[in-house]
Amino acid sequence: MTQTQQLSRWRLILGSETQQSFEHMGGGALSQEELLMDGALAAIYGGPGESFQSGGGRGAGTGPSSPHISKWLGDLRALFDPEIVAVVQNDAIERKGLKQLLLEPELLEGLEPDLNLASTLLMLKDQIPKKSKESARTFIRKIVEELNRLLESDVRRAVTAALNRRAHSPLPSASAIDFPCTIRRNLRHYNPELRTIIPERVWFFDRSSRVNRWHIVLDIDQSGSMGQSILYSSVMACVLASMPAVKTSVVAFDTQIMDLTPLCADPVDLLFGFQMGGGTDIAKSIAYCQGLVESPSKTLFFLISDLDEGGNRAALLRRLEELKGAGVTVVVLLAIADGGKPYYDAQTAQRVAAMDIPCFACAPERLPALLERALKGQSLEDLAARPQ
Numbered sequence: 001m002t003q004t005q006q007l008s009r010w011r012l013i014l015g016s017e018t019q020q021s022f023e024h025m026g027g028g029a030l031s032q033e034e035l036l037m038d039g040a041l042a043a044i045y046g047g048p049g050e051s052f053q054s055g056g057g058r059g060a061g062t063g064p065s066s067p068h069i070s071k072w073l074g075d076l077r078a079l080f081d082p083e084i085v086a087v088v089q090n091d092a093i094e095r096k097g098l099k100q101l102l103l104e105p106e107l108l109e110g111l112e113p114d115l116n117l118a119s120t121l122l123m124l125k126d127q128i129p130k131k132s133k134e135s136a137r138t139f140i141r142k143i144v145e146e147l148n149r150l151l152e153s154d155v156r157r158a159v160t161a162a163l164n165r166r167a168h169s170p171l172p173s174a175s176a177i178d179f180p181c182t183i184r185r186n187l188r189h190y191n192p193e194l195r196t197i198i199p200e201r202v203w204f205f206d207r208s209s210r211v212n213r214w215h216i217v218l219d220i221d222q223s224g225s226m227g228q229s230i231l232y233s234s235v236m237a238c239v240l241a242s243m244p245a246v247k248t249s250v251v252a253f254d255t256q257i258m259d260l261t262p263l264c265a266d267p268v269d270l271l272f273g274f275q276m277g278g279g280t281d282i283a284k285s286i287a288y289c290q291g292l293v294e295s296p297s298k299t300l301f302f303l304i305s306d307l308d309e310g311g312n313r314a315a316l317l318r319r320l321e322e323l324k325g326a327g328v329t330v331v332v333l334l335a336i337a338d339g340g341k342p343y344y345d346a347q348t349a350q351r352v353a354a355m356d357i358p359c360f361a362c363a364p365e366r367l368p369a370l371l372e373r374a375l376k377g378q379s380l381e382d383l384a385a386r387p388q
Helices: 003-014 016-024 032-045 066-079 082-096 115-123 130-162 179-185 224-241 267-273 282-290 313-325 346-354 364-376 381-385
Strands: 214-221 246-253 257-259 299-305 329-337 341-343
Touching (some): 032 082, 082 115, 214 282, 224 267, 246 282, 282 313, 299 364, 313 329, 313 346, 329 364
Parallel strands (some): 214 246, 299 329
16 A cells, blocks of 8 residues: 555545645545545544545534435445444434435435444334335345355254154154164064165165254343344244254243244335333343243253343342252343444353353354254353353
8 A cells, every 4th residue: 555545545534624634644535435434534534524525524403304314325335345334323323313224215225234234223123114124125035045055954953953863753854864773673684695684675864853842942132232132033033943852942031021922024025013112120030031931951041131120130049049949941141232242241140150150142153053062961061161
């Protein structure tokens, strides 16, 4: 990068008021493309007089209109990489209060898919006008499809690898051959000349058996801090619900409880079933989930929360202890935000961990490994100890 390019880069970062200073240092005028960049950035990071007028000029004080925002979005997407676009879009919401970005259909169509914006959109879903609802669902579906590509194949593999393999199936699959059973039942077909068994029939494990199948319960906090965790949890829940080898229940809670299991056929429907915001009564929700347990030794209970209990914390701890004491496999997944950073009540998390219940934030790409280990009854300590 030449010195002139470096000066132009710093000029874009520091804004138009530094133009004269950069000219004194040998910097020249910005190119046409750089002027467009400057205008797009000034709309968000410029002074109080900056607006969405063409070229980043000063407005008349009446606030940005949808056409100006649409042009700004178009410039942004044309000039910058998607990662930078996502950052600037989020800053537009926070710094300029531009809820229009999430409420107008033509603007939603121009947004770069982003987890933070999807979380904000879910919080505002009850304010979305009727004309924008389909665009909002389309935007959320883009996020869901990305998460599905990240999680689906690994989640399916994890469950398949951990299933009870005692039941058998007539459907042939080399990877599912039950060798001990096949050998035992074909001993009479031993061929002395070949010194081997020639099986008359091969037995296969039935990986879709509903007999003695696992029940996975996801108890999901829907308070305002849980946006990204809800997105990941919903996608994982829908993948699990599509697998007949496990039974899946999804419960959402704040101070009230909603059983969202019937919505698991479509992750977008499930996400729009959440009512983000409000208080938190974790103990009340765990009590409801206790009533869903039929076979404790075959139940995997995930509490997905920031553990910021607005109800009775002693009752929360007691309920978790009761589940664990009954033989349920209990795992607490702490809230994640801002690209995977943990967000939780540290004191409550320490109390839960002291009960020998795994309690940690889990990066999304590690969810399948966690699921497989939990279903196999393996320790999660080393998984929790790894850096995020």
